Amino acid sequence: MTDTPRVRIAPSPTGNIHLGLARTSLFNWAFAKRHGGAFVLRIEDTDKERSTMESERQILEGLAWLGVQWDEGPDVGGPYEPYRQSERVERHMATADRLLESGRAYRCFCSKERLDALRAEQESRKETPRYDRKCLGLDPAESAKRAADGEPFTVRFQVPEGRTAFTDLVRGEVSFDNAEVDDWVMVRQGGNPTYNFVVVCDDADMKITHVLRGEEHLTNTPKQLLLYRALDLDPPAFAHLPLMLGANRKKLSKRDGADVALEDYRKKGFPKAAIINFLCLQGWALDGETEVFSVEQLVENFDLSDVSKGGAVFDMEKFHWMAGEYLRKESPETLAKHCAPYVVEAGLMTEDEIADSGEWFRAVVAGFQDRIRLYSELPAWIANLFADDERVEYEAAAEKNARKHEGRVETLKSFLAWLTPKLTSDTPVDELRDGAKEWVKGAGLKFPQLFQPLRCALTGQAGGPDLFDVMDWIGGERSLSRIQAGIRRLAD
Numbered sequence: 001m002t003d004t005p006r007v008r009i010a011p012s013p014t015g016n017i018h019l020g021l022a023r024t025s026l027f028n029w030a031f032a033k034r035h036g037g038a039f040v041l042r043i044e045d046t047d048k049e050r051s052t053m054e055s056e057r058q059i060l061e062g063l064a065w066l067g068v069q070w071d072e073g074p075d076v077g078g079p080y081e082p083y084r085q086s087e088r089v090e091r092h093m094a095t096a097d098r099l100l101e102s103g104r105a106y107r108c109f110c111s112k113e114r115l116d117a118l119r120a121e122q123e124s125r126k127e128t129p130r131y132d133r134k135c136l137g138l139d140p141a142e143s144a145k146r147a148a149d150g151e152p153f154t155v156r157f158q159v160p161e162g163r164t165a166f167t168d169l170v171r172g173e174v175s176f177d178n179a180e181v182d183d184w185v186m187v188r189q190g191g192n193p194t195y196n197f198v199v200v201c202d203d204a205d206m207k208i209t210h211v212l213r214g215e216e217h218l219t220n221t222p223k224q225l226l227l228y229r230a231l232d233l234d235p236p237a238f239a240h241l242p243l244m245l246g247a248n249r250k251k252l253s254k255r256d257g258a259d260v261a262l263e264d265y266r267k268k269g270f271p272k273a274a275i276i277n278f279l280c281l282q283g284w285a286l287d288g289e290t291e292v293f294s295v296e297q298l299v300e301n302f303d304l305s306d307v308s309k310g311g312a313v314f315d316m317e318k319f320h321w322m323a324g325e326y327l328r329k330e331s332p333e334t335l336a337k338h339c340a341p342y343v344v345e346a347g348l349m350t351e352d353e354i355a356d357s358g359e360w361f362r363a364v365v366a367g368f369q370d371r372i373r374l375y376s377e378l379p380a381w382i383a384n385l386f387a388d389d390e391r392v393e394y395e396a397a398a399e400k401n402a403r404k405h406e407g408r409v410e411t412l413k414s415f416l417a418w419l420t421p422k423l424t425s426d427t428p429v430d431e432l433r434d435g436a437k438e439w440v441k442g443a444g445l446k447f448p449q450l451f452q453p454l455r456c457a458l459t460g461q462a463g464g465p466d467l468f469d470v471m472d473w474i475g476g477e478r479s480l481s482r483i484q485a486g487i488r489r490l491a492d
């Protein structure tokens with residue numbers, strides 16, 4: 001084993017990035033960074049029917065977006081090329097031949113029908129389905145001849161008796177009775193190798209020192225360890241990361257209505273830093289107290305001994321809370337950039353209008369920074385700013401607040417009389433704000449008596465940014481007509 005670790009992820013290009021893969025990638029990347037090692041991306045396209053280049057492209061793009069930059073991979077190359085398993089098939093086949101020669105693997109000529117019948121019979125006896133080793137006893141010369149004659153076969157690994165034990169860097173001592181491990185298929189009919197086989201060949205060839213992967217692979221580990229032994233190779237260290245669980249404490253699954261793709265959260269407008277932070281909390285903790293931490297802190301502190309064994313429950317409420325925490329830290333420029341696509345999508349402004357409005361858009365976005373948790377929440381808050389006066393949507397709570405005040409219409413009317421000349425003469429916002437407060441006092445009113453009906457009239461919302469900022473954004477003329485529309489609305 002080399003001194004510096006070499007870790008890898010081996011995603012299958014059969015769909016988009018699952019949250020589990022995103023988390024596994026983050027942990028592998030952080031582990032490599034922390035120890036000055038290499039992070040390898042290998043595309044595991046053993047499933048020919050389901051693997052697509054489009055999915056590979058999406059995976060590379062999504063992982064790059066997440067910021068887990070790999071040191072070696074199909075796009076950047078590296079010392080152990082190629083990094084696509086389908087391009088390594090010759091090596092896999094050479095290894096399969098070696099195992100056949102040494103007798104650690106054997107050809108199986110059983111038909112699918114026979115295997116199906118065998119399985120059905122075993123299941124009816126409530127036994128764990130397993131291959132009955134019919135072909136294990138075949139004479140090697142006969143086996144080779146049948147293969148040479150073109151009879152289809154699979155290559156099975158011959159699992160020895162005994163136990164397979166290892167020290168998992170997360171779970172501690174793990175041990176399996178080999179009797180539980182079937183003589184599994186290494187190479188399918190037609191020469192297509194399977195995951196458990198190629199993963200060992202490639203991890204060994206690529207000098208992988210640590211395999212950090214999801215707990216769902218724990219039962220694959222004895223198969224892989226036995227293969228390392230059969231090939232006389234040192235296995236890497238293994239660390240199985242806890243399952244990510246939904247609110248029902250079952251494996252997080254789309255079937256239970258959870259969004260499981262990284263893309264879903266990107267599209268919903270969760271800040272990237274929140275996604276990273278939250279995913280890392282699924283099975284790892286900085287110090288048991290600090291929940292909000294940076295990628296730098298992750299890299300400085302990531303230790304496998306701090307990864308928990310128990311499943312991690314994906315708490316959606318907390319994820320939203322964390323999204324808000326990160327969103328509030330963004331500069332107005334950054335936040336505006338992140339919110340812009342959602343505003344365009346909602347049809348409120350075009351990209352050009354946003355670009356041309358410059359400071360205006362940034363100011364509006366900043367005005368709502370305390371109220372939104374996701375970038376995608378902004379359009380709903382600002383839609384009324386763009387609406388025709390007659391189409392403003394009034395929240396029930398906003399009207400309720402306004403209607404609490406008996407003399408609301410008179411108050412608004414007299415305020416409007418005071419306000420009109422000021423707005424038409426472009427009085428600066430600060431002056432207007434101070435003047436309005438004086439006006440309230442002079443009228444013998446309490447602030448809510450003016451400001452709640454005024455907020456309802458101007459924004460249709462019960463809460464929101466400073467009203468004088470709002471008037472500044474929508475302009476004097478519109479502010480006046482809005483207040484008039486509000487007076488009509490609140491009159492009865």
Ligand code: GLU
Pocket residue numbers: 009010011012044199212213217
């Ligand atoms: N293709 C497998 C997966 O994405 C790789 C498992 C492994 O890391 O060994 O789950």
